[in-house]
Every structure is written in structure tokens, then in C-alpha cells.
Amino acid sequence: LIIEPFAEDSGRYECVAVNVAGEARCDADCIVQSPTKPEKPTTPGSEKPPHIVEKLKSQSVEEGSKVIFRCRIEGKPTPTARWLRGENIVKPSRYFQMTRQGEYYQLVISEAFPEDEGTYKCVAENKLGSIQTSAQLKVRPIENLDAPPTITALKDASVTEGMPAQFKTTVTGKVKATSVQWFREGALIPETPDFQMIFDGNSAVLLIGTTYEEDSGIFTVRVTSSTGQVESSAKLTVKSKD
Known part of the structure; x- marks a missing residue:
């Protein structure tokens, strides 16, 4: 129970239950959004180009792990976003899902493999302009399972x-x-x-x-x-x- 969530509390949370017979795990993502304000009628003076509030963060994960790239971008009208790895557009698939919740844009990689390494970019744009933020993904090989305990x-x-x-x-x-x-x-x-x-x-x-x-x-x-x-x-x- 998170009594008073803040933006920095966003992330993946995992529950681990253990007894002598084994263990069970489940996890879920928590996204803390900024308070919503009533929409005002759009006028030329209230429009603004995309502006990055939170950049993407580089990550290093073990092969097979879930990866979440997340950024916060403001703008009026609400910017649309596209994701790229290098210069190639990332298309939605079983392993890649793109979502937007308010000002937060997210790319989820359900399982990361060595071939997924590279530079990921979120490019957001509206009629007043475009902006981008990027981060690196490094995928480490799974620990040597042949090593004795x-x-x-x-x-x-x-x-x-x-x-x-x-x-x-x-x-x-x-x-x-x-x-x-x-x-x-x-x-x-x-x-x-x-x-x-x-x-x-x-x-x-x-x-x-x-x-x-x-x-x-x-x-x-x-x-x-x-x-x-x-x-x-x-x-x-x-x-x-x-």
C-alpha cells in the first residue's frame, strides 16, 4: 500500500511469496501521473510545441528480462510519438508495446535479447514542432548456469x-x-x-x-x-x- 505516491515511485513492483515448498512471484507496473487539470479551450496563445519533462534513461538488463523505457513530454496539442531503434521504427508486436498515459510515453519490451541492444528514441511531435529523447539498452548474457553454488x-x-x-x-x-x-x-x-x-x-x-x-x-x-x-x-x- 503506497499511501502517498510521487512520480519517483513509478516503476515495476514485485511480490515474492516463499515457503518450504518453493516460491511464487508476480509483478506489475505502477505509473504515477501528475494531477489532471480541466482542459481550457485551445487558443493560439495556449498552444506550445513538445517539451521534454523527463528524459529516457539508459538500462542494462539480463537476457530475457522485461524492459520499460519511459519519458514525459508536454505539449499542446497533445504530441503523437513514434519509437525508433537506431534509425528503424519499432513496430508494435508481441515483444514491443507502446502506450501513452497523459504526458507519459512508454515502450515495453517483454523479453530483451542481445539483438535488441542499441539506442532507443522517442520522437514526439505536434503541429508546432517535434522533439526527441534517447537512451541506450545493453543486454547482459544470463549468468553461467554451470557454476556451482x-x-x-x-x-x-x-x-x-x-x-x-x-x-x-x-x-x-x-x-x-x-x-x-x-x-x-x-x-x-x-x-x-x-x-x-x-x-x-x-x-x-x-x-x-x-x-x-x-x-x-x-x-x-x-x-x-x-x-x-x-x-x-x-x-x-x-x-x-x-
């Missing part, structure tokens, strides 16, 4: 009996939640209300809600992918309340 080392923990404890590691590489396992003294830990495994983004966490002296020992996280396996261990010491 890596993790940061777990840190030893010491708590008083009855207090919570946690172990955390940061994972890099293409890994699913089901590929992260936690062990205590070599035995696989099942998920229970007292032992919760969380995998959010690239963070893997083992959360122990309530600790007991018998929980003391060596805890290990093991991350497995199709390209390799890596693990890290740390010691948990649970001190008696006495």
Missing part, C-alpha cells in the same frame, strides 16, 4: 536455554528452496514449529524458536544443485539458566 560460512552461536537461536548463510547460484538442507550432528533436521527453515531470495536461515541444552551441537547447512554441492558448519552452545 557458493555459500557464506555459518557462525557459532551461544544462547541461554529457552531463548531462540538462528544460523544464516547467503547463497549464490541457481538454487531452489528444496535444495537447502539443515543437519544437527549429521542428522537431517525435519521442519517443526521449533525448527523452521526459511529460504528467501538468496538467504537461507535455520530458526530455532526455543532452545534446550540438548540442542547443543554442530549444525550444518548443505546446498545442492545440478552443478555441485557445498556445505558449512557451526557450533551451537545452549547454556543452562542456573
Whole structure:
């Protein structure tokens, strides 16, 4: 919930829901428009040529990603716009959509590929003149899927009996939640209300809600992918309340 949106809040928002079985994602674009004012009768004195309020911004994205080029252009009568890549006109298609909302002009590339790299221009014009703004698009290759996963080392923990404890590691590489396992003294830990495994983004966490002296020992996280396996261990010491 965005209580009071401003122009700089415009962009793509993503919701990520995670549990032990996996994750689900959805996203949407938010465009914050300037307040609309009542239209006044057009007179020669109120007409004005196109004027750029917000320029296009250059972008660098990973191959297959969605790209949104957006600019804000004023003018009376309302300018019409055309989009070009280099000197070639960009035509609407399954991968390229052009929209206008008020003074905002937008080009959406649903999936960017290396051949889409280049200079993109928005040319806006009305009967009083034309203007253009341009930006660069760079498309990076997808990360090497053959690289094995890596993790940061777990840190030893010491708590008083009855207090919570946690172990955390940061994972890099293409890994699913089901590929992260936690062990205590070599035995696989099942998920229970007292032992919760969380995998959010690239963070893997083992959360122990309530600790007991018998929980003391060596805890290990093991991350497995199709390209390799890596693990890290740390010691948990649970001190008696006495």
C-alpha cells in the first residue's frame, strides 16, 4: 500500500511469496501521473510545441528480462510519438508495446535479447514542432548456469536455554528452496514449529524458536544443485539458566 505516491515511485513492483515448498512471484507496473487539470479551450496563445519533462534513461538488463523505457513530454496539442531503434521504427508486436498515459510515453519490451541492444528514441511531435529523447539498452548474457553454488560460512552461536537461536548463510547460484538442507550432528533436521527453515531470495536461515541444552551441537547447512554441492558448519552452545 503506497499511501502517498510521487512520480519517483513509478516503476515495476514485485511480490515474492516463499515457503518450504518453493516460491511464487508476480509483478506489475505502477505509473504515477501528475494531477489532471480541466482542459481550457485551445487558443493560439495556449498552444506550445513538445517539451521534454523527463528524459529516457539508459538500462542494462539480463537476457530475457522485461524492459520499460519511459519519458514525459508536454505539449499542446497533445504530441503523437513514434519509437525508433537506431534509425528503424519499432513496430508494435508481441515483444514491443507502446502506450501513452497523459504526458507519459512508454515502450515495453517483454523479453530483451542481445539483438535488441542499441539506442532507443522517442520522437514526439505536434503541429508546432517535434522533439526527441534517447537512451541506450545493453543486454547482459544470463549468468553461467554451470557454476556451482557458493555459500557464506555459518557462525557459532551461544544462547541461554529457552531463548531462540538462528544460523544464516547467503547463497549464490541457481538454487531452489528444496535444495537447502539443515543437519544437527549429521542428522537431517525435519521442519517443526521449533525448527523452521526459511529460504528467501538468496538467504537461507535455520530458526530455532526455543532452545534446550540438548540442542547443543554442530549444525550444518548443505546446498545442492545440478552443478555441485557445498556445505558449512557451526557450533551451537545452549547454556543452562542456573
